[in-house]
Amino acid sequence: xxxxxxxxxxxxxxxxxxxxxxxxxxxxxxxxxxxxxxxxxxxxxxxxxxxxxxxxxxxxxxxxxxxxxxxxxxxxxxxxxxxxxxxxxxxxxxxxxxxxxxxxxxxxxxxxxxxxxxxxxxxxxxxxxxxxxxxxxxxxxxxxxxxxxxxxxxxxxxxxxxxxxxxxxxxxxxxxxxxxxxxxxxxxxxxxxxxxxxxxxxxxxxxxxxxxxxxxxxxxxxxxxxxxxxxxxxxxxxxxxxxxxxxxxxxxxxxxxxxxxxxxxxxxxxxxxxxxxxxxxxxxxxxxxxxxxxxxxxxxxxxxxxxxxxxxxxxxxxxxxxxxxxxxxxxxxxxxxxxxxxxxxxxxxxxxxxxxxxxxxxxxxxxxxxxxxxxxxxxxxxxxxxxxxxxxxxxxxxxxxxxxxxxxxxxxxxxxxxxxxxxxxxxxxxxxxxxxxxxxxxxxxxxxxxxxxxxxxxxxxxxxxxxxxxxxxxxxxxxxxxxxxxxxx
Numbered sequence: 001x002x003x004x005x006x007x008x009x010x011x012x013x014x015x016x017x018x019x020x021x022x023x024x025x026x027x028x029x030x031x032x033x034x035x036x037x038x039x040x041x042x043x044x045x046x047x048x049x050x051x052x053x054x055x056x057x058x059x060x061x062x063x064x065x066x067x068x069x070x071x072x073x074x075x076x077x078x079x080x081x082x083x084x085x086x087x088x089x090x091x092x093x094x095x096x097x098x099x100x101x102x103x104x105x106x107x108x109x110x111x112x113x114x115x116x117x118x119x120x121x122x123x124x125x126x127x128x129x130x131x132x133x134x135x136x137x138x139x140x141x142x143x144x145x146x147x148x149x150x151x152x153x154x155x156x157x158x159x160x161x162x163x164x165x166x167x168x169x170x171x172x173x174x175x176x177x178x179x180x181x182x183x184x185x186x187x188x189x190x191x192x193x194x195x196x197x198x199x200x201x202x203x204x205x206x207x208x209x210x211x212x213x214x215x216x217x218x219x220x221x222x223x224x225x226x227x228x229x230x231x232x233x234x235x236x237x238x239x240x241x242x243x244x245x246x247x248x249x250x251x252x253x254x255x256x257x258x259x260x261x262x263x264x265x266x267x268x269x270x271x272x273x274x275x276x277x278x279x280x281x282x283x284x285x286x287x288x289x290x291x292x293x294x295x296x297x298x299x300x301x302x303x304x305x306x307x308x309x310x311x312x313x314x315x316x317x318x319x320x321x322x323x324x325x326x327x328x329x330x331x332x333x334x335x336x337x338x339x340x341x342x343x344x345x346x347x348x349x350x351x352x353x354x355x356x357x358x359x360x361x362x363x364x365x366x367x368x369x370x371x372x373x374x375x376x377x378x379x380x381x382x383x384x385x386x387x388x389x390x391x392x393x394x395x396x397x398x399x400x401x402x403x404x405x406x407x408x409x410x411x412x413x414x415x416x417x418x419x420x421x422x423x424x425x426x427x428x429x430x431x432x433x434x435x436x437x438x439x440x441x442x443x444x445x446x447x448x449x450x451x452x453x454x455x456x457x458x459x460x461x462x463x464x465x466x467x468x469x470x471x472x473x474x475x476x477x478x479x480x481x482x483x484x485x486x487x488x489x
Contacts (some may be wrong), residue, residue: 006034022158023147030165033140035200036103037166039110039193040133041339042173044330046189047071049315051122058186060119065449066252068310072445073256074126075306079438080263081134083270086142086431088135091222092303095139100208102135103201109174112192114187145418151355155419159325159411160350164343169196171339220424256445258378263439267295270432279424283425287420290364290484291429294416295436297367297474303438304374304446304467305402308335310448312395321389321451324461329392338395339402349407362479363488368474370409375467377401378460385456410485419488 019027019128051067053059062070073291085102088094109128112121148155177189201317221231244250274280274288316334321328325460355359380398384390397489413433421429451459 017211020155024162024407026144026158026162028204029140029144031207032099032103032136032200032204033162034165034169035196035203036106036133036136036140037169038173038176038200039106039197040129040173041170041335042177042196043110043113043129043190043193044071044075044447045174045335046177046186047074049317049331050186050310058121058166060182064314068314068448069256069445070252071313072306072310072442072448073259074130075309076256076259076263076442076444077126077439078130078412078435079441080131080259080266081131081138082138082402082431082434083134083266083428084131085135085136086428089139089142090219090428094218095142096208096216098135099139099143100204102132102139104199104318105129105132106136107194107197107201107455108132109284110190110197114191114194114247117187117383121421132432138434142418142426142430145415145426154354156350156412156415157350157354160346160353161405161413162414163407164409165344167339167342167346171336171343174332174335178330178335178454181332182330194455219426220229256442260439260442260446263435265440265443267432267435270428270435274422274429277422277424280422284422286484287488288422288483290488291417291432292418292478293474293481294367294413295432296366297371298413298433298436299440299443299472300470301367301371301374301405302437302441304440304463305406305445306441307448308338308399308402310445311451314448315385315390316395317388320395321391334395337399338403338406341400342406342485345403345407346411349411362482363412363485364427365475366408366412368410368471368478370405370407370471371467371474372471373401373405373408375404375464375471378464378467381460381464382457385460389441416488420485 019025048067050059051059051062051070053062055061085098089098093101105128109125109130109132111125112128115121116124143183144159148158150182173193176192176196180192181189241250244258271288271292277286280288284425311332313331317331320334322331377398379462380401384394413436414430415435417429418426447463
């Protein structure tokens with residue numbers, strides 16, 4: 001039996017219900033992802049402020065619009081790097097080893113942000129965290145998918161539980177780093193992110209030998225004769241990227257746009273390779289075709305949702321009323337509102353999907369609902385337009401809409417990707433989903449630059465209205481998409 005087939009076989013017996021009705025190894029992956037998200041969102045909660053605050057306030061003094069676009073480009077780069085993480089897992093090391101190495105790299109990045117001052121520390125830290133997070137995300141998701149059979153009705157619920165772990169870390173991280181940033185300084189906040197990642201790495205290292213044997217295997221090993229060839233290709237790519245930066249062709253001002261083009265180009269290449277592969281059956285090819293509209297809807301969704309770290313971060317600092325009886329809440333704490341709602345409602349949604357079973361809406365319809373609600377969230381800013389301060393409760397209500405939209409799309413997206421993936425391209429299909437997130441996150445930085453606080457209505461109407469139109473189109477196309485899925489829901 002080939003290792004490709006071993007990769008897609010569930011890692012536990014179908015009757016394994018030892019972790020809240022799910023396979024016990026879901027708990028280990030839940031843990032490492034929770035601490036990685038603590039460090040990632042803790043760092044990202046204060047990153048934009050670090051970039052655009054003045055030097056006197058401990059920041060780098062970068063122009064605000066440019067800083068927002070750079071945060072978007074960085075976020076896009078995180079998800080773009082899932083390509084590398086997926087390829088290393090599928091061709092050289094296996095998902096588990098790549099996940100472990102990526103976690104070490106992430107910790108190193110947070111240490112660089114904490115200890116190295118100025119722009120050099122920013123660049124070194126973001127590169128290490130970005131590449132490491134990309135490697136960890138694709139492989140953690142693929143390992144969760146391996147715990148379930150293709151028709152196991154627990155799959156969507158399992159990904160929702162996994163998503164709770166993500167958001168537990170995302171809740172605590174900004175609270176800790178935001179408080180440290182305001183009381184001790186930015187580098188203390190980054191240091192806390194490093195400590196969080198160290199805890200997660202230690203917990204995972206103690207239990208990694210209990211993972212199933214197939215997680216150590218390589219799905220599609222790269223022949224020894226081709227390793228030198230691929231090594232030269234990677235060196236060439238690195239040289240081209242370096243030349244683009246050195247020559248000024250790619251610079252801080254156009255980095256976000258360049259990242260968007262890179263995500264689109266990489267996605268086209270991936271889809272082409274999968275469609276043309278002789279290892280992909282006709283049924284699998286139809287499923288990949290069904291994934292294309294889901295990819296587009298996902299990119300549109302994340303272009304709005306990820307503005308929590310660009311537009312909403314600035315909005316929270318400048319326009320939100322954060323005063324409580326004379327005490328001003330750190331602006332970074334706003335980033336923890338969405339995770340609170342996720343933790344409350346993820347279990348409810350997981351139970352709902354489990355209870356409905358085959359009566360639940362199909363994946364395409366879930367995507368359209370999520371995108372529609374996301375559009376409504378931006379339209380909900382319209383009554384708040386004006387010169388006055390926005391009540392915290394009003395923004396919390398909007399972020400509740402963000403949460404409901406996210407629960408209809410994000411964990412479902414992770415789940416349906418593993419179900420639609422051809423056997424020969426399992427982890428790399430997960431990388432394709434994250435490429436849609438990369439494109440959307442980069443667009444979130446670009447779009448935030450269009451927001452004009454003196455004329456807010458065009459922005460809210462344009463962004464929210466476009467999302468709603470796309471959602472209606474997705475709903476109309478859902479029967480055709482379901483047919484292409486070849487029995488996958």
